[in-house]
Amino acid sequence: MSQESVAYLTPTSRRQRAVSALHRLWQDKVAFFAAVFLLIVIFSTLAAPWISPHDPAVGKIGNRLKPPAWMEGGDPNYLLGTDQQGRDVLSRIIWGGRVSLTVGFVVVGLAGAFGTLVGLISGYFGRWVDLLIMRIVDVQSSFPGLLVALTFVMVLGPGQWNLIAALTFNGWMIHARMARSQVLSMRETTMVESARAIGCTTSQTLFGHILPNIISPLITTYVLEMAHMIGAEATMSFLGYGIQPPQASWGLMIGEGRVYITNAWWLVTFPGLAVALTILSLNLVGNWVRTEFDPLHRSRH
Amino acid sequence: MSDRKDSAILSVRGLKVHFDTSQGVVRAVDGVDLHVKTGETMAVLGESGSGKSVMALAIMRLVPIPPGRIVAGEVHFEGRNVFQMGANEVRRLRGSTIAMIFQEPMSSLNPAFTVGEQITEAIVLHQGIKGKEALDKAIEMLKLVKIPSPEKRVHEYPHQLSGGMKQRVMIAMALSCRPKLLIADEPTASLDVTIQAQILELMKELRRQVGTTTLLITHSLGVAAEMADRATVMYAGQVVEVAPIRDLFHDARHPYTKGLLKSVVNMKEGTRRLDVIPGAPPNPTRLPEGCRFHPRCAKADKRCCTEEPNYVSVGEGRWVRCWYPET
Numbered sequence: 001m002s003q004e005s006v007a008y009l010t011p012t013s014r015r016q017r018a019v020s021a022l023h024r025l026w027q028d029k030v031a032f033f034a035a036v037f038l039l040i041v042i043f044s045t046l047a048a049p050w051i052s053p054h055d056p057a058v059g060k061i062g063n064r065l066k067p068p069a070w071m072e073g074g075d076p077n078y079l080l081g082t083d084q085q086g087r088d089v090l091s092r093i094i095w096g097g098r099v100s101l102t103v104g105f106v107v108v109g110l111a112g113a114f115g116t117l118v119g120l121i122s123g124y125f126g127r128w129v130d131l132l133i134m135r136i137v138d139v140q141s142s143f144p145g146l147l148v149a150l151t152f153v154m155v156l157g158p159g160q161w162n163l164i165a166a167l168t169f170n171g172w173m174i175h176a177r178m179a180r181s182q183v184l185s186m187r188e189t190t191m192v193e194s195a196r197a198i199g200c201t202t203s204q205t206l207f208g209h210i211l212p213n214i215i216s217p218l219i220t221t222y223v224l225e226m227a228h229m230i231g232a233e234a235t236m237s238f239l240g241y242g243i244q245p246p247q248a249s250w251g252l253m254i255g256e257g258r259v260y261i262t263n264a265w266w267l268v269t270f271p272g273l274a275v276a277l278t279i280l281s282l283n284l285v286g287n288w289v290r291t292e293f294d295p296l297h298r299s300r301h
Numbered sequence: 302m303s304d305r306k307d308s309a310i311l312s313v314r315g316l317k318v319h320f321d322t323s324q325g326v327v328r329a330v331d332g333v334d335l336h337v338k339t340g341e342t343m344a345v346l347g348e349s350g351s352g353k354s355v356m357a358l359a360i361m362r363l364v365p366i367p368p369g370r371i372v373a374g375e376v377h378f379e380g381r382n383v384f385q386m387g388a389n390e391v392r393r394l395r396g397s398t399i400a401m402i403f404q405e406p407m408s409s410l411n412p413a414f415t416v417g418e419q420i421t422e423a424i425v426l427h428q429g430i431k432g433k434e435a436l437d438k439a440i441e442m443l444k445l446v447k448i449p450s451p452e453k454r455v456h457e458y459p460h461q462l463s464g465g466m467k468q469r470v471m472i473a474m475a476l477s478c479r480p481k482l483l484i485a486d487e488p489t490a491s492l493d494v495t496i497q498a499q500i501l502e503l504m505k506e507l508r509r510q511v512g513t514t515t516l517l518i519t520h521s522l523g524v525a526a527e528m529a530d531r532a533t534v535m536y537a538g539q540v541v542e543v544a545p546i547r548d549l550f551h552d553a554r555h556p557y558t559k560g561l562l563k564s565v566v567n568m569k570e571g572t573r574r575l576d577v578i579p580g581a582p583p584n585p586t587r588l589p590e591g592c593r594f595h596p597r598c599a600k601a602d603k604r605c606c607t608e609e610p611n612y613v614s615v616g617e618g619r620w621v622r623c624w625y626p627e628t
Contacts, residue, residue: 127367190409196363197403198396198423198474208422212413 031288034281045097052091057246059086081266096248103233104226107167115175123183137173145170153241182214223286227279311337316374325586329355331538342515344529352538353518397427400480404487406467410459417455442473465496486518537593543620554621556598
């Protein structure tokens with residue numbers, strides 16, 4: 001599009017903008033397939049009670065360690081095989097995804113909201129507020145995350161919500177750092193000065209003017225952190241301090257299946273693939289989101 | 302200066318704004334007096350670093366504290382001391398009664414919002430009208446600043462506009478609440494010459510229409526001559542000369558002002574070589590003793606090196622800060 005036609009572009013409606021965003025997603029094939037994969041994962045976890053072929057927690061011991069359906073000795077009823085207790089691996093992956101995604105979303109929701117707020121305040125007010133908050137962030141970041149989360153869960157007891165609390169406790173600092181660094185570069189601009197010059201209050205300046213301008217790198221962090229948190233959930237559950245049996249989670253499945261890795265590879269491989277592909281897709285989509293949400297790119301296409 | 306007439310809408314008295322930096326204390330504004338009468342356009346002239354912008358920010362209480370510090374002085378607007386107002390009171394003043402146009406329209410507009418959203422923000426903040434009505438007002442303001450097809454432009458983002466257009470939008474924003482005082486900080490510095498002329502013409506026209514008192518901060522003598530009724534010349538954080546604009550150009554008294562005038566191309570006289578003021582502005586952390594201009598002044602003598610001159614009246618409404626104002 002030439003310069004001239006950009007200048008005379010007619011205002012676009014929200015719907016038109018959404019359509020053109022989808023069009024751009026389609027052009028970025030890698031991000032497109034990653035997004036499709038994520039949608040499939042999200043849909044199947046939401047619809048788990050209806051689409052999972054078997055009860056994820058109950059198995060017949062007589063069906064134990066059946067290979068995937070296409071292999072010799074496989075049962076067409078159990079598409080991805082069964083585990084050591086005769087439970088359907090596919091059903092467990094679908095239900096396990098529910099846990100993994102919930103943990104990812106909720107942790108990033110909580111840690112992201114809290115961290116971003118703290119970072120905004122720290123960066124905008126500066127001085128002792130900034131000093132105090134950033135030292136807390138430094139101290140908390142200097143402990144190995146996994147160790148803190150493990151201690152946390154050991155004290156509180158394992159389980160999904162305690163795991164979420166532990167990961168939130170561990171995950172807010174990166175959001176605070178990100179938001180702070182963005183605010184620091186934003187704070188000195190004439191834009192902020194002129195917002196104050198028309199009489200904006202501090203919170204109007206901070207949330208109405210600064211936040212919309214720094215949100216695009218922050219959204220990228222949110223998406224990438226979601227991938228990180230899904231990985232962390234898997235790690236914690238693998239170690240036995242996350243999700244507790246008979247509930248299923250990807251990490252827990254890998255943890256339980258590792259004993260059988262030599263004779264029943266499918267127990268580890270499929271949940272492993274689920275974790276890896278979800279994290280990869282989140283990363284790819286995160287990259288796309290960054291360019292899409294950049295205010296400077298808006299309606300420039 | 303005893304020029305404290307009741308007609309002054311804005312009086313700055315003995316204002317000192319210092320900044321604490323790692324190199325030491327920067328005395329950006331160091332004892333400035335300024336009186337602006339209702340309805341006039343006062344130009345504040347000075348080179349970069351003379352403290353003109355900091356003074357403007359201080360008037361609106363926008364100096365970042367820290368590193369800035371208001372060391373002394375008062376700013377009276379319509380007889381009330383701005384420095385003694387509460388935070389909310391100052392905020393209501395900003396944008397409604399005192400508005401500001403910034404130097405760089407490119408970076409003072411928010412890239413995340415449309416032009417209309419930004420103009421209506423000021424209207425919503427101060428006038429209590431909302432939605433469609435506020436948008437209509439924004440379109441009306443765009444019309445006032447002569448932006449073509451304002452109904453369309455109001456929905457565009459700043460990056461879709463040219464530099465001149467952006468400055469027009471800034472002016473529209475500033476005037477949207479009919480301010481009594483408009484502070485224009487180098488409104489044309491970042492624009493090319495033809496656009497500069499257009500913007501100045503627009504500002505003059507708006508002044509006739511709206512009648513806003515204007516404090517025009519500029520380093521350009523041409524802009525000052527074109528726009529202002531009176532001028533205040535600043536050097537190294539102090540006022541060195543105050544005069545009606547004609548007198549300043551015909552009969553400048555301070556050696557610094559004279560030097561400035563000589564360093565501008567004059568087509569009529571066909572000067573071959575421009576004069577320069579020798580030396581450079583002093584380091585603001587280590588200002589010279591005595592008169593601040595003495596190291597660069599040809600007429601400086603012993604007294605200039607040790608004693609700081611005070612304002613001397615040199616005629617109707619004219620003040621000079623020099624030991625030898627008559628020469």
